Amino acid sequence: MSSTTRPAIRVLPEPPGLPAPLPEPAVEDLRLETVLGALSGPLRLSIVRRLLLEREEFDHPCGWFGFDRPKSSLTHHFKALREAGVLRQRQYGLERRSEVRVDDLNARFPGLLDLVADWDERPA
Amino acid sequence: MSSTTRPAIRVLPEPPGLPAPLPEPAVEDLRLETVLGALSGPLRLSIVRRLLLEREEFDHPCGWFGFDRPKSSLTHHFKALREAGVLRQRQYGLERRSEVRVDDLNARFPGLLDLVADWDERPA
DNA sequence: GGAGCAGTACGACTTTTTTCGAACTTAGCA
DNA sequence: TGCTAAGTTCGAAAAAAGTCGTACTGCTCC
Numbered sequence: 001m002s003s004t005t006r007p008a009i010r011v012l013p014e015p016p017g018l019p020a021p022l023p024e025p026a027v028e029d030l031r032l033e034t035v036l037g038a039l040s041g042p043l044r045l046s047i048v049r050r051l052l053l054e055r056e057e058f059d060h061p062c063g064w065f066g067f068d069r070p071k072s073s074l075t076h077h078f079k080a081l082r083e084a085g086v087l088r089q090r091q092y093g094l095e096r097r098s099e100v101r102v103d104d105l106n107a108r109f110p111g112l113l114d115l116v117a118d119w120d121e122r123p124a
Numbered sequence: 125m126s127s128t129t130r131p132a133i134r135v136l137p138e139p140p141g142l143p144a145p146l147p148e149p150a151v152e153d154l155r156l157e158t159v160l161g162a163l164s165g166p167l168r169l170s171i172v173r174r175l176l177l178e179r180e181e182f183d184h185p186c187g188w189f190g191f192d193r194p195k196s197s198l199t200h201h202f203k204a205l206r207e208a209g210v211l212r213q214r215q216y217g218l219e220r221r222s223e224v225r226v227d228d229l230n231a232r233f234p235g236l237l238d239l240v241a242d243w244d245e246r247p248a
Numbered sequence: 249g250g251a252g253c254a255g256t257a258c259g260a261c262t263t264t265t266t267t268c269g270a271a272c273t274t275a276g277c278a
Numbered sequence: 279t280g281c282t283a284a285g286t287t288c289g290a291a292a293a294a295a296g297t298c299g300t301a302c303t304g305c306t307c308c
Contacts, residue, residue, distance in 0.1 A: 032243050033163075036160045036163050040157055040160040040161030040164050045157055069298085071254080072256080072257085076297080091255095093306070094253065095254055096256090111234070115156060115235065119156050119157075186285080196270090199287085200267080201266090218284045220286090
Protein backbone atom coordinates (compact mmCIF):
# COMPACT_ATOMS: atom_id res chain seq x y z
CA MET A 1 0.00 0.00 0.00
CA SER A 2 1.24 3.24 -0.66
CA SER A 3 2.07 6.12 1.58
CA THR A 4 -1.24 7.78 2.28
CA THR A 5 -1.66 10.14 5.18
CA ARG A 6 -3.86 8.75 7.88
CA PRO A 7 -6.88 10.78 8.94
CA ALA A 8 -6.59 12.84 12.07
CA ILE A 9 -7.28 10.85 15.22
CA ARG A 10 -9.73 12.17 17.79
CA VAL A 11 -11.41 10.84 20.88
CA LEU A 12 -15.18 10.39 20.66
CA PRO A 13 -17.50 11.30 23.53
CA GLU A 14 -18.22 8.37 25.81
CA PRO A 15 -21.55 6.64 25.24
CA PRO A 16 -23.48 5.82 28.41
CA GLY A 17 -22.76 2.42 29.87
CA LEU A 18 -19.82 1.59 27.65
CA PRO A 19 -16.13 2.21 28.03
CA ALA A 20 -14.96 5.05 25.82
CA PRO A 21 -13.69 4.01 22.41
CA LEU A 22 -9.97 4.25 21.86
CA PRO A 23 -8.94 7.21 19.69
CA GLU A 24 -10.27 6.86 16.18
CA PRO A 25 -10.84 9.07 13.14
CA ALA A 26 -14.21 10.82 12.88
CA VAL A 27 -16.62 9.66 10.20
CA GLU A 28 -16.01 12.70 8.07
CA ASP A 29 -12.29 12.08 8.16
CA LEU A 30 -12.47 8.57 6.75
CA ARG A 31 -10.45 8.27 3.56
CA LEU A 32 -11.16 5.70 0.91
CA GLU A 33 -7.51 5.13 0.05
CA THR A 34 -6.66 4.59 3.71
CA VAL A 35 -9.53 2.19 4.31
CA LEU A 36 -8.73 0.20 1.19
CA GLY A 37 -5.11 0.02 2.23
CA ALA A 38 -6.03 -1.20 5.68
CA LEU A 39 -8.22 -3.91 4.15
CA SER A 40 -5.72 -5.14 1.60
CA GLY A 41 -4.40 -8.31 3.11
CA PRO A 42 -5.91 -11.67 3.95
CA LEU A 43 -5.42 -11.37 7.69
CA ARG A 44 -7.03 -7.95 7.86
CA LEU A 45 -9.91 -8.97 5.63
CA SER A 46 -10.41 -12.05 7.73
CA ILE A 47 -10.62 -10.02 10.93
CA VAL A 48 -13.21 -7.65 9.55
CA ARG A 49 -15.19 -10.34 7.84
CA ARG A 50 -15.45 -12.46 10.95
CA LEU A 51 -16.46 -9.48 13.01
CA LEU A 52 -19.20 -8.81 10.50
CA LEU A 53 -20.51 -12.33 10.16
CA GLU A 54 -19.99 -13.81 13.58
CA ARG A 55 -21.17 -10.80 15.45
CA GLU A 56 -22.54 -11.70 18.85
CA GLU A 57 -23.93 -10.03 21.89
CA PHE A 58 -20.63 -8.44 22.77
CA ASP A 59 -17.69 -7.25 20.78
CA HIS A 60 -14.84 -9.63 20.42
CA PRO A 61 -11.50 -9.44 22.17
CA CYS A 62 -8.62 -9.98 19.80
CA GLY A 63 -7.75 -13.30 21.39
CA TRP A 64 -11.14 -14.62 20.25
CA PHE A 65 -9.98 -14.94 16.67
CA GLY A 66 -7.51 -17.66 17.46
CA PHE A 67 -4.91 -16.50 15.00
CA ASP A 68 -1.62 -18.30 15.29
CA ARG A 69 0.45 -15.14 15.43
CA PRO A 70 2.33 -13.45 18.22
CA LYS A 71 0.33 -10.97 20.21
CA SER A 72 2.43 -8.04 19.15
CA SER A 73 1.62 -8.75 15.52
CA LEU A 74 -2.08 -8.84 16.21
CA THR A 75 -1.92 -5.59 18.13
CA HIS A 76 -0.29 -4.08 15.08
CA HIS A 77 -3.05 -5.13 12.69
CA PHE A 78 -5.91 -4.21 14.99
CA LYS A 79 -4.36 -0.84 15.54
CA ALA A 80 -3.97 -0.30 11.82
CA LEU A 81 -7.62 -1.13 11.27
CA ARG A 82 -8.68 1.18 14.07
CA GLU A 83 -6.55 4.08 12.87
CA ALA A 84 -7.91 3.68 9.37
CA GLY A 85 -11.40 3.92 10.84
CA VAL A 86 -12.52 0.37 10.12
CA LEU A 87 -12.71 -0.87 13.69
CA ARG A 88 -13.80 0.66 16.97
CA GLN A 89 -12.11 -0.69 20.08
CA ARG A 90 -13.11 -0.41 23.71
CA GLN A 91 -11.27 -1.48 26.80
CA TYR A 92 -13.20 -3.88 29.04
CA GLY A 93 -11.03 -4.47 32.01
CA LEU A 94 -8.23 -6.58 30.71
CA GLU A 95 -9.44 -7.11 27.24
CA ARG A 96 -9.86 -4.78 24.31
CA ARG A 97 -12.90 -5.58 22.25
CA SER A 98 -13.35 -4.70 18.62
CA GLU A 99 -16.35 -4.04 16.45
CA VAL A 100 -16.65 -2.91 12.86
CA ARG A 101 -17.84 0.69 12.44
CA VAL A 102 -20.71 -0.51 10.30
CA ASP A 103 -22.80 2.64 10.30
CA ASP A 104 -19.90 4.94 9.64
CA LEU A 105 -18.51 2.82 6.84
CA ASN A 106 -21.88 2.33 5.24
CA ALA A 107 -22.48 6.05 5.36
CA ARG A 108 -19.21 6.93 3.75
CA PHE A 109 -18.51 3.94 1.52
CA PRO A 110 -21.78 2.16 0.84
CA GLY A 111 -21.33 -1.39 -0.35
CA LEU A 112 -17.78 -1.77 0.85
CA LEU A 113 -18.65 -3.94 3.82
CA ASP A 114 -20.77 -6.17 1.62
CA LEU A 115 -17.71 -6.89 -0.45
CA VAL A 116 -15.80 -7.82 2.68
CA ALA A 117 -18.64 -10.00 3.96
CA ASP A 118 -18.82 -11.78 0.61
CA TRP A 119 -15.10 -12.32 0.40
CA ASP A 120 -14.18 -15.95 -0.21
CA GLU A 121 -11.55 -16.53 2.38
CA ARG A 122 -10.00 -19.72 1.08
CA PRO A 123 -9.81 -19.77 -2.69
CA ALA A 124 -7.21 -20.89 -5.19
CA MET B 125 -0.07 -3.68 1.56
CA SER B 126 0.67 -6.74 2.52
CA SER B 127 2.14 -9.63 0.69
CA THR B 128 -0.78 -11.17 -1.16
CA THR B 129 -0.20 -13.52 -4.02
CA ARG B 130 -1.22 -12.06 -7.33
CA PRO B 131 -3.68 -14.03 -9.42
CA ALA B 132 -2.29 -16.11 -12.25
CA ILE B 133 -1.78 -14.10 -15.42
CA ARG B 134 -3.16 -15.39 -18.70
CA VAL B 135 -3.54 -14.07 -22.21
CA LEU B 136 -7.08 -13.56 -23.42
CA PRO B 137 -8.19 -14.46 -26.94
CA GLU B 138 -8.01 -11.51 -29.30
CA PRO B 139 -11.33 -9.75 -29.97
CA PRO B 140 -11.97 -8.87 -33.61
CA GLY B 141 -10.72 -5.45 -34.66
CA LEU B 142 -8.81 -4.68 -31.50
CA PRO B 143 -5.25 -5.40 -30.51
CA ALA B 144 -5.04 -8.26 -28.03
CA PRO B 145 -5.07 -7.21 -24.40
CA LEU B 146 -1.84 -7.54 -22.54
CA PRO B 147 -1.71 -10.50 -20.14
CA GLU B 148 -4.22 -10.10 -17.36
CA PRO B 149 -5.89 -12.29 -14.75
CA ALA B 150 -9.15 -13.96 -15.73
CA VAL B 151 -12.34 -12.75 -14.09
CA GLU B 152 -12.62 -15.78 -11.88
CA ASP B 153 -9.09 -15.24 -10.64
CA LEU B 154 -9.70 -11.72 -9.37
CA ARG B 155 -8.94 -11.46 -5.67
CA LEU B 156 -10.51 -8.88 -3.45
CA GLU B 157 -7.41 -8.36 -1.33
CA THR B 158 -5.29 -7.86 -4.43
CA VAL B 159 -7.70 -5.41 -6.02
CA LEU B 160 -8.03 -3.43 -2.81
CA GLY B 161 -4.29 -3.31 -2.46
CA ALA B 162 -3.88 -2.09 -6.01
CA LEU B 163 -6.42 0.67 -5.38
CA SER B 164 -4.98 1.84 -2.09
CA GLY B 165 -3.14 4.98 -3.01
CA PRO B 166 -4.15 8.36 -4.33
CA LEU B 167 -2.37 8.03 -7.64
CA ARG B 168 -3.88 4.64 -8.39
CA LEU B 169 -7.34 5.75 -7.36
CA SER B 170 -6.99 8.83 -9.48
CA ILE B 171 -6.06 6.80 -12.55
CA VAL B 172 -9.04 4.49 -12.20
CA ARG B 173 -11.46 7.24 -11.32
CA ARG B 174 -10.52 9.34 -14.30
CA LEU B 175 -10.78 6.39 -16.61
CA LEU B 176 -14.25 5.78 -15.24
CA LEU B 177 -15.52 9.34 -15.39
CA GLU B 178 -13.77 10.80 -18.39
CA ARG B 179 -14.26 7.81 -20.57
CA GLU B 180 -14.26 8.71 -24.23
CA GLU B 181 -14.52 7.04 -27.57
CA PHE B 182 -11.13 5.39 -27.20
CA ASP B 183 -9.14 4.16 -24.29
CA HIS B 184 -6.56 6.47 -22.91
CA PRO B 185 -2.82 6.19 -23.30
CA CYS B 186 -0.99 6.70 -20.10
CA GLY B 187 0.49 9.98 -21.22
CA TRP B 188 -3.06 11.37 -21.41
CA PHE B 189 -3.28 11.69 -17.65
CA GLY B 190 -0.61 14.34 -17.48
CA PHE B 191 0.90 13.12 -14.25
CA ASP B 192 4.11 14.82 -13.31
CA ARG B 193 5.99 11.62 -12.72
CA PRO B 194 8.72 9.85 -14.62
CA LYS B 195 7.51 7.42 -17.22
CA SER B 196 9.02 4.44 -15.50
CA SER B 197 6.97 5.19 -12.40
CA LEU B 198 3.78 5.37 -14.40
CA THR B 199 4.57 2.10 -16.12
CA HIS B 200 4.92 0.58 -12.70
CA HIS B 201 1.52 1.71 -11.47
CA PHE B 202 -0.35 0.84 -14.64
CA LYS B 203 1.22 -2.55 -14.61
CA ALA B 204 0.23 -3.08 -10.99
CA LEU B 205 -3.36 -2.17 -11.80
CA ARG B 206 -3.38 -4.46 -14.79
CA GLU B 207 -1.89 -7.40 -12.92
CA ALA B 208 -4.41 -6.96 -10.15
CA GLY B 209 -7.14 -7.12 -12.79
CA VAL B 210 -8.37 -3.55 -12.51
CA LEU B 211 -7.23 -2.33 -15.92
CA ARG B 212 -7.08 -3.83 -19.36
CA GLN B 213 -4.36 -2.55 -21.65
CA ARG B 214 -3.96 -2.83 -25.39
CA GLN B 215 -1.08 -1.82 -27.56
CA TYR B 216 -1.94 0.63 -30.36
CA GLY B 217 1.21 1.21 -32.30
CA LEU B 218 3.44 3.12 -29.97
CA GLU B 219 0.97 3.78 -27.24
CA ARG B 220 -0.58 1.47 -24.71
CA ARG B 221 -4.16 2.35 -23.92
CA SER B 222 -5.95 1.50 -20.72
CA GLU B 223 -9.54 0.93 -19.78
CA VAL B 224 -11.16 -0.18 -16.55
CA ARG B 225 -12.49 -3.74 -16.59
CA VAL B 226 -15.90 -2.48 -15.63
CA ASP B 227 -17.93 -5.58 -16.38
CA ASP B 228 -15.50 -7.93 -14.74
CA LEU B 229 -15.17 -5.85 -11.62
CA ASN B 230 -18.90 -5.27 -11.33
CA ALA B 231 -19.47 -8.98 -11.68
CA ARG B 232 -17.02 -9.93 -8.99
CA PHE B 233 -17.10 -6.93 -6.68
CA PRO B 234 -20.37 -5.09 -7.20
CA GLY B 235 -20.30 -1.55 -5.92
CA LEU B 236 -16.56 -1.25 -5.77
CA LEU B 237 -16.25 0.94 -8.83
CA ASP B 238 -18.97 3.23 -7.53
CA LEU B 239 -16.85 3.89 -4.50
CA VAL B 240 -13.93 4.76 -6.72
CA ALA B 241 -16.05 7.01 -8.93
CA ASP B 242 -17.40 8.81 -5.87
CA TRP B 243 -13.99 9.26 -4.32
CA ASP B 244 -13.27 12.87 -3.39
CA GLU B 245 -9.87 13.35 -4.87
CA ARG B 246 -8.76 16.49 -3.06
CA PRO B 247 -9.99 16.56 0.51
CA ALA B 248 -8.41 17.61 3.79
C1' DG C 249 0.68 -7.59 48.22
C1' DG C 250 1.69 -10.65 44.57
C1' DA C 251 0.63 -13.85 40.81
C1' DG C 252 -1.27 -14.24 36.33
C1' DC C 253 -3.19 -12.68 32.26
C1' DA C 254 -4.68 -9.52 28.04
C1' DG C 255 -2.73 -6.68 25.57
C1' DT C 256 0.58 -2.67 24.49
C1' DA C 257 5.08 -0.30 23.38
C1' DC C 258 9.40 -0.34 21.76
C1' DG C 259 12.88 -1.67 18.82
C1' DA C 260 15.30 -4.55 15.52
C1' DC C 261 15.03 -7.00 11.56
C1' DT C 262 13.00 -8.53 7.11
C1' DT C 263 10.19 -8.03 3.22
C1' DT C 264 7.58 -5.37 0.07
C1' DT C 265 6.57 -1.27 -2.32
C1' DT C 266 7.68 2.91 -4.32
C1' DT C 267 10.55 5.90 -6.89
C1' DC C 268 13.17 7.07 -10.69
C1' DG C 269 17.44 7.37 -13.79
C1' DA C 270 19.42 5.29 -17.75
C1' DA C 271 19.48 2.32 -21.46
C1' DC C 272 16.60 -0.12 -24.62
C1' DT C 273 12.50 -1.28 -28.00
C1' DT C 274 9.39 -0.34 -31.50
C1' DA C 275 6.26 2.36 -34.68
C1' DG C 276 5.64 6.06 -37.60
C1' DC C 277 7.39 9.32 -40.50
C1' DA C 278 10.32 12.53 -43.17
C1' DT D 279 17.97 5.59 -43.22
C1' DG D 280 17.71 7.75 -39.27
C1' DC D 281 15.03 10.74 -36.10
C1' DT D 282 11.54 11.14 -32.64
C1' DA D 283 8.14 9.80 -29.38
C1' DA D 284 5.70 6.37 -26.20
C1' DG D 285 6.57 3.34 -23.32
C1' DT D 286 9.37 -0.68 -21.29
C1' DT D 287 12.99 -3.01 -18.70
C1' DC D 288 16.61 -3.11 -15.53
C1' DG D 289 18.67 -1.95 -11.44
C1' DA D 290 19.47 0.48 -7.34
C1' DA D 291 18.13 3.31 -3.62
C1' DA D 292 14.75 4.88 -0.41
C1' DA D 293 10.57 4.53 2.03
C1' DA D 294 6.98 1.94 4.03
C1' DA D 295 4.88 -2.12 6.04
C1' DG D 296 5.01 -6.39 8.24
C1' DT D 297 7.02 -9.58 11.85
C1' DC D 298 7.97 -10.68 16.28
C1' DG D 299 10.89 -10.96 20.76
C1' DT D 300 11.23 -8.69 25.05
C1' DA D 301 9.88 -5.75 28.42
C1' DC D 302 6.23 -3.30 30.25
C1' DT D 303 1.34 -1.73 31.91
C1' DG D 304 -2.76 -2.42 34.27
C1' DC D 305 -6.66 -5.16 35.75
C1' DT D 306 -8.41 -8.99 38.50
C1' DC D 307 -8.49 -12.25 41.87
C1' DC D 308 -6.63 -14.75 45.66
